[in-house]
Amino acid sequence: MRTTLSSLALLLVSTTAPAFAKSAPLPEEAIPSVATLPADYPASWLLVHDFHFNALLDGRIAIVDTQNEKLPLKAQVRAAQFANYLLSRGKREIYTAETFYSRLTRGERTDAITIWDTATLEPKGEIVLPGGKRQLSVSYTGLFQFTNREKWALVANFTPAQSITVVDLDGRKVLNEIDLPGCAQIYPTGDRGFASLCADGSLISMTLDDKGAVASSKTFEGFQDIDRQPLFGMPALVGKTAWFVSYYGQLQAVDLSGAVAKPLPAKASVGTAEGGAPEWRPGGWQVIASDAKGLLYVLMSPNGREGSHKDGGTEVWVVDPVANKRLRRIDLGGLAGSITVTREAAPRLVVSRPDAKVDVFDAQSGQLVRHLGANVGANPILLVPAQ
Amino acid sequence: MRTTLSSLALLLVSTTAPAFAKSAPLPEEAIPSVATLPADYPASWLLVHDFHFNALLDGRIAIVDTQNEKLPLKAQVRAAQFANYLLSRGKREIYTAETFYSRLTRGERTDAITIWDTATLEPKGEIVLPGGKRQLSVSYTGLFQFTNREKWALVANFTPAQSITVVDLDGRKVLNEIDLPGCAQIYPTGDRGFASLCADGSLISMTLDDKGAVASSKTFEGFQDIDRQPLFGMPALVGKTAWFVSYYGQLQAVDLSGAVAKPLPAKASVGTAEGGAPEWRPGGWQVIASDAKGLLYVLMSPNGREGSHKDGGTEVWVVDPVANKRLRRIDLGGLAGSITVTREAAPRLVVSRPDAKVDVFDAQSGQLVRHLGANVGANPILLVPAQ
Amino acid sequence: MADFDRWTEKLSRGLARGTSRRSSLAWLGALATGAAVIPALPVARAATPAPSGGDKRPPVMSSNPQDPGDATTCEYWRYCAIDGFLCTCCGGTVNTCPPGTEMSPITWIGTCTNPADGRAYVISYNDCCGVSSCGQCLCNRNEGDRPQVRPQANNDYNWCLGTQSSIYNCSVAAIVGVALEDAK
């Protein structure tokens, strides 16, 4: 009798019930059963990029509830091979820009944007990106951005020729490709445009027409001094103002609210402090964040020197950039690589550690609120608040 | 000047040479440069399945030199999504049987065998397996086997309907599919056939014709008692005799040399010992190995009880199965999950640990020879000697 | 699912879903051989390393004292024959798959003794599919696990079968019945 019938049957074993109370047995449970998420994620949630160094082609977005110290991981979304991602709160969609090969590591390359429903995390659609040119690099928010009121997305390309693909998310199609030699990172401006940083230190700002073609372009020379004050690529946004921080702690603002980006004359600094060896400098991957009041939070390394800018930091310095005044220092009790600040009523400073642990601090008092443990992913390098 | 010219230029910095001896500078080094392997792997090498639990779709075969404690990892071969693999010494080829999706985790499924050159590890060809039915499970050697003097391969399928796909490796094509309801694992027999274990405890042996169809089939009832003495799925081979070990340490042999498998009457046992709690039993993933003299090595757990059969073991017991005599016990100094024995002049017992460390012992003396560290992969669950 | 063994599918779906459960179980029970004795206390994890080490999680207990234990640990009673990442740690629960995954309709089953009521329950270990390895709370226990020749008693298979994708994310442990009527 060579059937699975016998295998099933032999599983069921005779047991003799010991002397327990004669309660009713636990009920049978409904399967299949699959959880869903609220379509609108709470302010305590983050979309964390688990970059997955040991399997870069198998990265993920971890959806994380920072208020839940028992079960912070709410779900995982595929984010293959140096992916980038966006959340549209209005459309209740997550977008991943990914790269695939027909044989995992070899064969035909396909770049595509996948559209995921925020509640079910089921894919709703896909837009293939032509040319196999999507920029693959350690995760920056500026490689995939909305424009045109989240109807469109801009994708950075690097072959190493640099360009931007304009995608109509709602229409599920690619609109245009814009050559952008010598410039990197995308910062959306106004209704339909973006700014980018260029190799000579300039900032370029382009507006787009309704076909996704360049309508106007303006260059601001000398925006940054890449030799003396290079800027970290990811700024913190205060409203529509992007605050960049340099390797040495200088703060520089760009107004992105209008059709054309406007570098602001206001400059500030994170300040200095004793105790550095040789000095305190910003250090880490995602080193600057803002809160709803417009304060900036900068991750600081006490071992600042040439090459320390990705080493991570042990303190967060809180700065009022308008007053150019440091308000306080938060001791993280150990090294962190990335930081963000939530928009909760009581804002939280969330930090990820080199050992994949995530900790939550009170952004105002600087007190530790809770440990989330190493329970959200292998390499949580980007922390993006859901609100 | 927004060009990469400037970016290159700015990299080159003025340095003033300190007071060093005026030796010639180190020469420039030739690039590109890619290493190759010897086409015939030495007896100290293993093909280790790194199952990669944290990214199952991105498993690998690690090619490991167990004599090299500094750099044991010689190369990695793709082994995607519950892969299986084979090495043909004669053809100097490695075969991987893998599963791919067009969008990494979703989309169109493709099962395929890839043929890799042992020296360059470049793919030489591919044979697509139809039907998306390849068995996906934790790695067993019996899911992908040669027959017909390594000209053909047999692939286990599970949907959960069970069948075997017959593949002509040299002709790069699929020959046939053989239904095999209720049976699992492939053990090649004779020139062109295989045996398999079935759910009623029988062993079935089939011969194939030159088209890959079943020419004859013979069933041996009562080969194993799955309730009282279930056999681990992977036997150790002594010549063409397969020695299976049961969950309780009974040894059972099958002669696979002829066209039809022949269960041998000879039975043996790993024996018993004091100090178990409650008793010593085989435990681990790859729990039995042989040496060139025909001795068997069985990984033993001191905590043997129902369900302990995959818990790993702390000792290896060496048994002469023909004399039914235990010769010695080797203390592994900690838990191991898989074992093998090389065919080196001085045979080595190689064990992998739950923390991914690999250790090498002298198979004769039981003395530790060297630690290879956790330097070959994340989850080394199968250890296959290259000779 | 074109290649399914229809008979097997129907049988295992029936079991897994709990539909016609009582009759299937009674029917199967009549054939049961009473081979293995299920230990009352869960044993240790098997020899697979924990993923990304971290602080110990706070326990996740059910609100029902008749279902005792921490569902994020391998020692929880229902996990007596599980092999994989615990869905409780992955965005699901002990019997619910994480968002974005699909639960396998067919599965392997175990028989685990609930220490609170002494009953042996039939547990369906359904896999959640279509998202890559969760990477959290890896657990392997093998009480009642038998070789691959008995598929429904073997946890080495990837049971992401009959799903759109065979990619494995995590495993749940759902109660689908009490092992024998006379155990009540």
Add this chain to the structure above:
Amino acid sequence: MADFDRWTEKLSRGLARGTSRRSSLAWLGALATGAAVIPALPVARAATPAPSGGDKRPPVMSSNPQDPGDATTCEYWRYCAIDGFLCTCCGGTVNTCPPGTEMSPITWIGTCTNPADGRAYVISYNDCCGVSSCGQCLCNRNEGDRPQVRPQANNDYNWCLGTQSSIYNCSVAAIVGVALEDAK
């Protein structure tokens, strides 16, 4: 490679291959601004966790005393601006890709000071491509690393470009020249 910026490609290939190296370097050297000061001693690893922890490896030293240090550690002098898995630990060497991979023809470069001779060498950090993440000896150092607006000075890019596959396995650190002629 159809989409390559031909000018960039030619320049960087020339540099990376060492062909016409002397003339390119002299030409580029004339434009050098002397901005960054390369520290003489390598600094610590960056904040990426080590992969599968294990026993410390025995050191792998070159046979040349003028090339000192252990090529399996992040502290080796040539790695001053590397980011990735060290190919020495993956089946390659400090300047050779592992079997089965393809070396990227274009790359980022760093300028590292050799503590044995005090010279600043131009190091080409070519990526090895077509096999998934090696997973051994992860190392990130950033001396001279600049933002992504300067691609050849930035180690955040996946430099598996112009290769058959963009899948990243590990990185080598090959000497392609001495930074300035007058440093001799």
